[in-house]
Amino acid sequence: MSETIAIVGAGLTGSLLACFLARRGLPVTLYERRPDPRTGQAERGRSINLAISERGLDALRRIGLVDEVMADALPMKGRMIHPVEGPLDFQPYSATQDRAINSISRGTLNNALLDAAEKAPGVEVRFEHRLVELDSQAGLMGFETPAGTVHAQADVVLGADGAGSAVRGQLVAEGLVTEDVDFLDYGYKELAIPAVDGEFALDPGSLHIWPRGTSMMIALPNPDRSFTCTLFWPAGSFDALTSAAEIERYFGTHYPDLLPLAPDLVDDYLHNPVGVLGTVHTTPWQAHGRTVLIGDAAHAIVPFYGQGANCAFEDVVELDRCLSEAGGSWALTLRMFEKRRRVNTEAIAEMALANFVEMRDKVASPVFRLNKRIEHALERAFPGQYVSRYELVSFSTTPYAEVQRRVRRQHQVLGATIGLAGLAAVAGMVGRRR
Numbered sequence: 001m002s003e004t005i006a007i008v009g010a011g012l013t014g015s016l017l018a019c020f021l022a023r024r025g026l027p028v029t030l031y032e033r034r035p036d037p038r039t040g041q042a043e044r045g046r047s048i049n050l051a052i053s054e055r056g057l058d059a060l061r062r063i064g065l066v067d068e069v070m071a072d073a074l075p076m077k078g079r080m081i082h083p084v085e086g087p088l089d090f091q092p093y094s095a096t097q098d099r100a101i102n103s104i105s106r107g108t109l110n111n112a113l114l115d116a117a118e119k120a121p122g123v124e125v126r127f128e129h130r131l132v133e134l135d136s137q138a139g140l141m142g143f144e145t146p147a148g149t150v151h152a153q154a155d156v157v158l159g160a161d162g163a164g165s166a167v168r169g170q171l172v173a174e175g176l177v178t179e180d181v182d183f184l185d186y187g188y189k190e191l192a193i194p195a196v197d198g199e200f201a202l203d204p205g206s207l208h209i210w211p212r213g214t215s216m217m218i219a220l221p222n223p224d225r226s227f228t229c230t231l232f233w234p235a236g237s238f239d240a241l242t243s244a245a246e247i248e249r250y251f252g253t254h255y256p257d258l259l260p261l262a263p264d265l266v267d268d269y270l271h272n273p274v275g276v277l278g279t280v281h282t283t284p285w286q287a288h289g290r291t292v293l294i295g296d297a298a299h300a301i302v303p304f305y306g307q308g309a310n311c312a313f314e315d316v317v318e319l320d321r322c323l324s325e326a327g328g329s330w331a332l333t334l335r336m337f338e339k340r341r342r343v344n345t346e347a348i349a350e351m352a353l354a355n356f357v358e359m360r361d362k363v364a365s366p367v368f369r370l371n372k373r374i375e376h377a378l379e380r381a382f383p384g385q386y387v388s389r390y391e392l393v394s395f396s397t398t399p400y401a402e403v404q405r406r407v408r409r410q411h412q413v414l415g416a417t418i419g420l421a422g423l424a425a426v427a428g429m430v431g432r433r434r
């Protein structure tokens with residue numbers, strides 16, 4: 001194999017992909033519309049930090065980057081629920097209480113991947129190259145750059161340019177792909193909780209959640225001992241608060257413990273952008289055996305399972321595996337890649353949507369807490385046989401579609417067992433009365 005490879009987008013997926021392909025000795029050019037993020041300010045409006053779990057770590061392990069990335073990570077072993085009134089409630093993620101998802105700075109992770117990609121032999125990174133034209137059959141690309149439009153050609157074009165992918169847009173325009181973007185009727189906005197006297201203002205070992213029924217706020221810790229909070233509110237409702245007094249009154253009523261911890265609340269609220277959320281469905285992901293979409297460009301999901309980047313990293317691992325199995329044929333590789341990944345990305349897209357209801361509403365209910373305790377008790381009683389959905393999604397690399405099937409099976413068995421136990425109890429009572 002000596003094809004020339006173009007990767008469009010040097011975000012998390014594109015940079016990781018460049019590292020994997022470089023290990024195969026392939027010549028890769030990575031095109032990124034932004035200036036080099038290592039020399040400037042981070043883009044506002046994207047999440048500042050991410051929860052990376054086993055799938056993401058598995059990919060990083062394969063390129064020898066996991067220790068470097070984890071050195072800056074903050075493990076979160078459970079959810080800390082903040083009710084409007086009353087004590088905080090810590091809910092561990094795993095039955096053993098020792099498994100954690102990891103809060104990682106998006107910028108630090110992206111920079112580590114870019115450094116690794118740039119160091120790899122055969123990889124060239126071109127910043128300030130925004131893809132604006134694509135002839136997917138010929139592999140011809142046009143980029144807007146500060147010096148004007150430049151053209152390039154590659155044997156294989158990998159579109160890793162995120163949820164609003166220009167590569168996908170070009171494939172749609174060529175009539176080769178159809179896209180369907182299900183926007184969620186919710187937006188998100190980030191707020192900050194700074195360190196207090198150099199210390200974390202909240203427990204740094206938890207992912208904090210303020211469930212409020214139809215809306216919620218979460219907070220993840222940062223290495224500088226601050227927290228980044230993200231409000232997930234119904235679209236349009238952010239506009240209802242326009243003055244400092246209104247903002248303070250609202251947060252004082254609904255998020256009372258946040259108010260004393262967020263001195264820049266009003267400024268953050270008024271000036272930070274509202275991001276959109278949605279699920280991207282694309283069919284197919286590839287064209288002409290030489291152009292493919294990967295990561296968010298193919299299948300962006302809502303962030304409520306903390307799996308978007310983890311899933312995108314898993315894409316990269318699978319593409320690499322397909323390359324090995326396809327004996328050098330990119331056409332075969334891309335078909336295999338789509339066939340294997342689509343069913344799994346559809347599964348996590350569904351689970352991520354369902355988890356929003358769980359996080360914003362159910363986690364606060366006593367029934368949910370009881371269910372979690374029963375679930376963890378079952379995991380301890382039947383190790384390896386009963387495994388919770390959260391455990392399988394976050395702490396294993398079990399394919400997402402298999403997670404869904406397995407959890408369904410477990411619920412059926414559990415339902416039948418409870419049903420039988422109930423029948424036995426009723427029969428026992430009837431027997432005693434006779």
Ligand SMILES: Cc1cc2nc3c(=O)[nH]c(=O)nc-3n(C[C@H](O)[C@H](O)[C@H](O)COP(=O)(O)OP(=O)(O)OC[C@H]3O[C@@H](n4cnc5c(N)ncnc54)[C@H](O)[C@@H]3O)c2cc1C
Pocket residue numbers: 008009010011012013014031032033034046047049050051052129130131132160161162163164165166167188230275294295296297303305306307308309310311312
């Ligand atoms: C609020 C929020 C919270 C999240 N939290 C988590 C989490 O906790 N855990 C998790 O796993 N995931 C999380 N995600 C999802 C995660 O951010 C994405 O899945 C991940 O960033 C996808 O990586 P990507 O490289 O495919 O896309 P992106 O990160 O969007 O990167 C795309 C890159 O392509 C570049 N680009 C775009 N257009 C062009 C063009 N025309 N030409 C050249 N370059 C271009 C962009 O500048 C960017 O660098 C979250 C998402 C959101 C919105």
